Amino acid sequence: MKRWIAFVATLYPRSWREEFGAEFGALLDDVRPCWRVFANVLGGALKMQMTTGTNWLKLAAATAIAGVIVAWGLSFTVAPQYVSTAAMSITPQPDPLRPTPPDVLRQRAAEKLAQRQTEILSRYDLSKIIQDPHLQLYQAERQRLPLEDLIEQMRRNIRIETRPSTDGGLAPIVFTIAFTCPDGARTQATVRRITEIFIQSSLDEQKFRDAQYREFWQDVSRFEPAKPAPPPPVGEIVQVLQPASPPMASASPERVAFPAWGLSTGLLLGLLAALAMRWLRGVWQTWFPAALAPRLRRPHDFWFRRTEASAAPNFLSAVIGVHGRLTRLSAAPYFISPGRNSPPFSRIPSTSFDRASQFCSF
Amino acid sequence: MVTDPALLVLASLADGDKHGYGMMLDIQQFTGIELGPGTLYGVITRLTKSGWIRPMESDDRRRPYRITPSGRAFLREQMTELDHVVKTAMRRLKQA
Numbered sequence: 001m002k003r004w005i006a007f008v009a010t011l012y013p014r015s016w017r018e019e020f021g022a023e024f025g026a027l028l029d030d031v032r033p034c035w036r037v038f039a040n041v042l043g044g045a046l047k048m049q050m051t052t053g054t055n056w057l058k059l060a061a062a063t064a065i066a067g068v069i070v071a072w073g074l075s076f077t078v079a080p081q082y083v084s085t086a087a088m089s090i091t092p093q094p095d096p097l098r099p100t101p102p103d104v105l106r107q108r109a110a111e112k113l114a115q116r117q118t119e120i121l122s123r124y125d126l127s128k129i130i131q132d133p134h135l136q137l138y139q140a141e142r143q144r145l146p147l148e149d150l151i152e153q154m155r156r157n158i159r160i161e162t163r164p165s166t167d168g169g170l171a172p173i174v175f176t177i178a179f180t181c182p183d184g185a186r187t188q189a190t191v192r193r194i195t196e197i198f199i200q201s202s203l204d205e206q207k208f209r210d211a212q213y214r215e216f217w218q219d220v221s222r223f224e225p226a227k228p229a230p231p232p233p234v235g236e237i238v239q240v241l242q243p244a245s246p247p248m249a250s251a252s253p254e255r256v257a258f259p260a261w262g263l264s265t266g267l268l269l270g271l272l273a274a275l276a277m278r279w280l281r282g283v284w285q286t287w288f289p290a291a292l293a294p295r296l297r298r299p300h301d302f303w304f305r306r307t308e309a310s311a312a313p314n315f316l317s318a319v320i321g322v323h324g325r326l327t328r329l330s331a332a333p334y335f336i337s338p339g340r341n342s343p344p345f346s347r348i349p350s351t352s353f354d355r356a357s358q359f360c361s362f
Numbered sequence: 363m364v365t366d367p368a369l370l371v372l373a374s375l376a377d378g379d380k381h382g383y384g385m386m387l388d389i390q391q392f393t394g395i396e397l398g399p400g401t402l403y404g405v406i407t408r409l410t411k412s413g414w415i416r417p418m419e420s421d422d423r424r425r426p427y428r429i430t431p432s433g434r435a436f437l438r439e440q441m442t443e444l445d446h447v448v449k450t451a452m453r454r455l456k457q458a
Contacts, residue, residue: 022425023382023425024403026383026424027381027383027399039398041399043398044404048404
């Protein structure tokens with residue numbers, strides 16, 4: 001943390017660091033390093049960048065850097081995600097009863113795969129996986145989120161992708177199943193479960209086809225007992241090429257995505273802030289020139305003080321006498337009170353205004 | 363409670379010269395407010411530029427600051443105004 005604080009201290013303007021850097025470093029050595037100090041120093045650096053020079057480019061760069069740092073820090077608060085992947089294949093088989101071109105069989109197998117994928121990602125199958133007592137998925141989330149939300153979350157975390165292949169005909173279609181979850185062991189178990197569902201549904205379909213086939217040939221054998229039954233159709237063969245891999249920490253896209261997000265947000269905010277400051281300055285100069293009246297310390301004091309009888313002469317002298325000379329002060333968010341018995345503004349030496357304007361620049 | 367950091371720093375230095383960390387501790391002691399280093403040095407920069415405090419010579423990295431007569435006058439004036447507000451409020455509270 002100390003190193004981080006020292007780093008954000010370097011974000012102060014160079015001219016400021018030349019003047020105050022050494023003693024500021026000594027102060028940072030004395031204070032107990034924590035996130036609060038880090039945020040305070042970062043905020044101080046940004047403020048100093050804004051107030052010394054008010055360069056929009058500098059401001060945008062400073063907020064962008066701040067955005068990167070904050071977002072990068074936030075990325076560490078996100079729980080690591082584990083990924084387990086399995087590879088499977090679905091191989092089209094020739095139909096002994098109805099000779100079919102291999103490409104059609106392949107197309108049929110691809111459609112079967114898409115159908116299985118839809119089934120796996122259906123509400124029914126996913127709710128069964130989520131509620132499986134052996135898997136115990138989303139234990140904490142189940143306490144506070146409805147099942148529908150968890151199904152949606154799980155749907156987002158499962159990725160079934162077909163590997164591109166130039167093979168055609170009866171070559172196997174290879175596809176991968178990946179699941180992402182913060183719990184490594186459960187990730188692997190879930191992928192294993194999904195592959196089982198794939199295999200099981202394929203077997204069920206095969207059983208159903210066999211039963212239909214047997215029924216049909218029993219009927220046929222009643223009328224033509226001498227006719228031999230052809231071999232039963234096989235349909236598609238589903239195989240596990242690579243079982244669910246041990247859970248691996250995900251490639252951590254957050255570590256890259258978060259700072260990128262922080263950079264763009266910081267940059268945008270910096271530019272918006274620069275624009276807002278320019279706009280505010282314009283509004284201030286247009287509407288509050290009289291706010292230079294003596295004894296005004298805050299902009300909102302203006303409306304309060306102007307009602308005071310004692311302030312009226314000073315207020316008028318400020319407006320009539322020195323308005324043109326002091327408009328640069330009117331942009332300042334803070335105003336200095338020269339004092340109850342101070343002379344009218346027109347008689348205040350210019351050095352006092354210079355001094356005041358330095359103070360007011362914050 | 364006065365929460366303007368500039369006034370707190372001036373009030374702290376009214377008691378004698380102090381460096382940054384000394385001011386932080388002093389302010390925390392008499393107000394309970396913990397000024398962060400960024401806030402403190404923002405104020406010190408402003409007050410130095412406005413001539414209300416000035417850095418003292420020091421061999422150490424920890425440079426002490428001293429309140430100037432104009433800074434003292436400003437603080438006095440602010441405290442007088444604040445005192446006026448406090449007295450008025452207390453009087454009205456008693457009347458109510």
